Amino acid sequence: MKPHSLLVDLYELTMAQAYFNYHKDTVATFDLFVRQLPAGRSFLLFAGTEDVVSYVKNLRFGLSDIAFLKRQQLFTPAFLRYLKDFKFRGDLWAMPEGTVFFAGEPVLRVTSSIIEGQILESNLLNTVNLATMIASKAVRVVLAAGNCGVFDFSLRRTHGQDAAIKAARSSYLAGFSGTSNVRAAQLYGIPAVGTMAHSFIMSFKSELHSFRAYSSIFPGRSILLVDTYDTRNGIKNAIYIGKELEKRGYRLLGIRLDSGDIASLARLARRMLDREGLTYVKIFASGNLDEFKITQILSKNAPVDNFGVGTKMGVSVDAPYLDVIYKISEVGSRQGKFLPTMKLSAGKVTYPGRKQVVRISDKKGRYLRDALVLEKERVAIGGKPLLEKVISRGCLCSAMPSLRTVRRYVQTQLARFPEALTYPRSRYTYPVVLSRELKRLMSYLQLHLSEHS
Amino acid sequence: MKPHSLLVDLYELTMAQAYFNYHKDTVATFDLFVRQLPAGRSFLLFAGTEDVVSYVKNLRFGLSDIAFLKRQQLFTPAFLRYLKDFKFRGDLWAMPEGTVFFAGEPVLRVTSSIIEGQILESNLLNTVNLATMIASKAVRVVLAAGNCGVFDFSLRRTHGQDAAIKAARSSYLAGFSGTSNVRAAQLYGIPAVGTMAHSFIMSFKSELHSFRAYSSIFPGRSILLVDTYDTRNGIKNAIYIGKELEKRGYRLLGIRLDSGDIASLARLARRMLDREGLTYVKIFASGNLDEFKITQILSKNAPVDNFGVGTKMGVSVDAPYLDVIYKISEVGSRQGKFLPTMKLSAGKVTYPGRKQVVRISDKKGRYLRDALVLEKERVAIGGKPLLEKVISRGCLCSAMPSLRTVRRYVQTQLARFPEALTYPRSRYTYPVVLSRELKRLMSYLQLHLSEHS
Structure with missing residues (x-):
């Protein structure tokens, strides 16, 4: 079932219209992540990249869609022309399907024109929520x-x-x-x-x-x-x-x-x-x-x-949805500097900057911890980076792995985590740490962003 | 999104193959109903007829579907030819969309060749489960x-x-x-x-x-x-x-x-x-x-x-699925007599015979109770029959009501139920009774069916 281009929250399009008028040249990075693990869960299993990639590559607005939008009397002719020629031209980073991940870790990262990144939001959340929620529940059944x-x-x-x-x-x-x-x-x-x-x-x-x-x-x-x-x-x-x-x-x-x-x-x-x-x-x-x-x-x-x-x-009965969110983490101009940003709403703070997730192992290959790091400090910190570039300037970087390959990856990977993580009633918390640079950036922004209000 | 003809549990098709070999002329009635209300719920709101009707009317098996089934090495050439010419030729009865209903009441009733009725099962359950689950949750939000x-x-x-x-x-x-x-x-x-x-x-x-x-x-x-x-x-x-x-x-x-x-x-x-x-x-x-x-x-x-x-x-978070089931209630030959049947499995007993649900009001039009009755005794019992024939011998009986009509029907109907039914934490149980004939039939079958094992 090919997703329909209008299967999108109306506000993505009204915001896109506003960006079109005011921020046409703005480039932004968006992170898709799960804010909190569902109650009683010690990890999640990422899935959905294949569908996300297919959507992002193929998203176009047909003439009947444009005609419907026109009838809403919300959009300018120039913006509707922009939509008619729409094609995602940015970069998409994703964890490989079947990756075990934890709260706060970006599983997808989009860097593109802010308009393009915004328009993708509804579909990316919907796709990742379903595929990941089911994979995360199913792997528990398999383990049991x-x-x-x-x-x-x-x-x-x-x-x-x-x-x-x-x-x-x-x-x-x-x-x-x-x-x-x-x-x-x-x-x-x-x-x-x-x-x-x-x-x-x-x-x-x-x-x-x-x-x-x-x-x-x-x-x-x-x-x-x-x-x-x-x-x-x-x-x-x-x-x-x-x-x-x-x-x-x-x-x-x-x-x-x-x-x-x-x-x-x-x-x-x-x-x-x-x-x-x-x-x-x-x-x-x-x-x-x-x-x-x-x-x-x-x-x-x-x-x-x-x-x-x-x-x-x-239906993932004990957790019929994930707390997936899609948040802007940096904003810049096409030529100029990127400025990291974050949300300060009560209880809903987000991580700023262009980030990578690295997984750190011991000498025997057993996973010790993950670190959320800024892309620029990644090499210095070491570990295996989990986000991989899958779309570069609108083009697929390499073929998606087969479903069987992903299936094997899940099992070999699980064997490298502490066994306690895999119990049905696990209370084990796998360590996910923030890098010093990321923490420093957050403190800085918490001080300075409140001036923006 | 048109449902795909192969979006069906494999066993519907293997059973259909067995019916094709052994019971080609058998006609059966299937009831679709919710066995138990979800915890904390006092009623459900039926939805899904429009999609069910569209599926039932349009279900065909294309050549690529037949080719895929052939590769499973399960089906005979004669049965695959039957599927190639498949078209639903039976009757479908349904409650109007937007009808308030209760546990045990059939919301759909199919009478057709047993093969046709069986093949519909997966889609009918899936469609009614989703549409009804959401309508039932949403109406609670509207009331609140x-x-x-x-x-x-x-x-x-x-x-x-x-x-x-x-x-x-x-x-x-x-x-x-x-x-x-x-x-x-x-x-x-x-x-x-x-x-x-x-x-x-x-x-x-x-x-x-x-x-x-x-x-x-x-x-x-x-x-x-x-x-x-x-x-x-x-x-x-x-x-x-x-x-x-x-x-x-x-x-x-x-x-x-x-x-x-x-x-x-x-x-x-x-x-x-x-x-x-x-x-x-x-x-x-x-x-x-x-x-x-x-x-x-x-x-x-x-x-x-x-x-x-x-x-x-x-996602209907407190009840992310309904206990919808699809059960055979009578079996007969194309010419001959229909024999009512029922399931005796521990805790999963079903109601036999071709049934109707009638809603009984007082003189002011306030709903007093529902009764589950055998079709043949319906007129004698009175009340408003809730199941209406929507497909007759494979053809649509009349146009579906508009969504706005259904929306109004929901509100006028709710006003006729006791107000206590509509509270968010209602503990009110609306009475649903079984007719004496239905009870008599059940006792009879409970005695005689166990011999069949």
Whole structure:
């Protein structure tokens, strides 16, 4: 779904009009960051660059859009002509997708004409909020599930269709193994998975009839849902079908538990299956799962092989939005000097200047801390800079990494953080420090900016 | 954004394949309903019919979709040919958009070939979940705001772009007065509104310079954001600009408060404005608002005229999903008798049979209770049936009502419910009863269906 150029807050355009009249040659840097981690979270997982880049590169205002804006009687003809020829010509820096990050760290940085930077705001916030929120929730589920597979079943309860597709992508990136969402599978090459619904079983004369019908069509790929009427009976029926399949030279892929006490039902199912020699049949669990419920199920030594996780991941139920903001950090003229700036509103202070985030490791490659530094002092401070230039003067710097590459990066990276960071109820605070120069700049501006009011 | 035909859970299609092989002539009825109201909610507001109807009418599988499905090696050539010619040929019943409804009441009812009904499931759930969740949250904000206007500012934090557009539509339907989302304004004819951002002010030499620049371009439509540096000073600067505008024959539209103690700042602003004769300048408040915060602000007699409400409405923060489900309620052959059916899983029992919801009023038109009845006993029971046929044998029965009509319907309807239903912290439970015939059918099926397992 290509974003529409008018999917923008009206004020971006009225401010752009004012910049056009008063600040046409002003260049500015904007930072996109999360002000505070959601309650109970120790880190976030960045996602969304691919969509951001596609939007920034392709943003144009068509004639019907211009005509609609004209009817608002807010904009001058000269500004509407400017929009007709609009093309982003600035620089965009971003953390690579799949990067673990923390509060206050810019994940995107835009340096461009102030008009261009302003117009991007609504879309950049919306895109990063969704992709990052889901990736950050999904990686918690992946960590909780340990060696079990996890599959995205969230399509029916995500906030619309865009969200469904992004939930599949972000969760796969975070380590999920597949999705039920066929469109996302098609778009991103994610493995598509599916079982059956209760209504399917109810439409047949009996559960056994429904199992037999399904498995005769998908003999090697059937996962039978066993809890429609009575779970123990359902398992018995699945075993019956498993043996029928064996006679035909196939293997029943799995059974699915979707209600009741999953841990004890999984143990029951495993015993019943094993007793009949169906040791290869996998147990899938689903139904209102999240990282906490999965941890609880596995803590009871439940022999579950795979989890289907839907709503609670797909809407990031404990943190259904991130505190993402997009703030100006420096202003300058096209030729002249850049002046750092910051916001002083009560409780909403921002970091000034053109900044980089560096991640500092020990000799074994374990991450020790991050530092928020001014770009000019970055080399002196050392560490790995996390922001990379992805668009330079309007052009893509290099191809985006594949989704599988990002997925691997997430896992190798997580292994380098202290393990305590990855617990579902982690209280670990990873250190993020401000450089001395940045602190000095902030003190200076706090003194001098209040004069501006 | 037209929904993609493959935006469907894989299992809908594998089940459809199995129905195609075994139940090609089976006709079924599916109910879409919310199993439980979210915690703290006394009612929901239905929305989504317009999108559902558009999807159901237009669903086709294109050649590239068929090719992708073929590559999954799950489907037979005959079934893929069936999909190529797919068109919904059944009936769809729906509550009118904007209808207040309660747990267990079907809001959509599909009667069609079981294959068609099954394929619709993912999209219908996704569409109704989003539109209804937002409308239900937004109407609470509207009720809390009383005579004040409320505007949708949620674009930057909704779950993607589809959600942003639907949030604007659903909130307008629920009684909001406008949106910041330009695309939604264009699509639905909703008034577009905008103010200015802190970054705009920070990009000028001083706050006063920024106010003057903005108001010189939009002299009759400026809402000045006064809290970037110091709110009292910001109000002074706005007054200064207001007087400049008066000299030019214009009126400052408003000021906006976005942080701090809104109630006391609004009182301060009102006093300062009135003292200078700027009694016509409106006060806008924004910043993390929801129905609870608005109630609190207004309970302190804060002279706020309009509220900008964003994230908490746009993600329905206290209930970021609804317990929407789609269940089969009867199965029959194309010629023969329909057999009601129901699900017996622990804690997930469903209502069988082809049902209607009737709303029963007293002589003054005040709503007394709803009853869930079997279609065949509806006339005898009386009351206003809430489900209306919108698609008959695949064709639209009549044009959809306009968004403004729906918006008016919401308000007139709410006035007929007990006032206690509409309080933000309502504990009122509106009575929804089951008809005697429905109860009898359930007892019968509970006895006999367990044999099916």
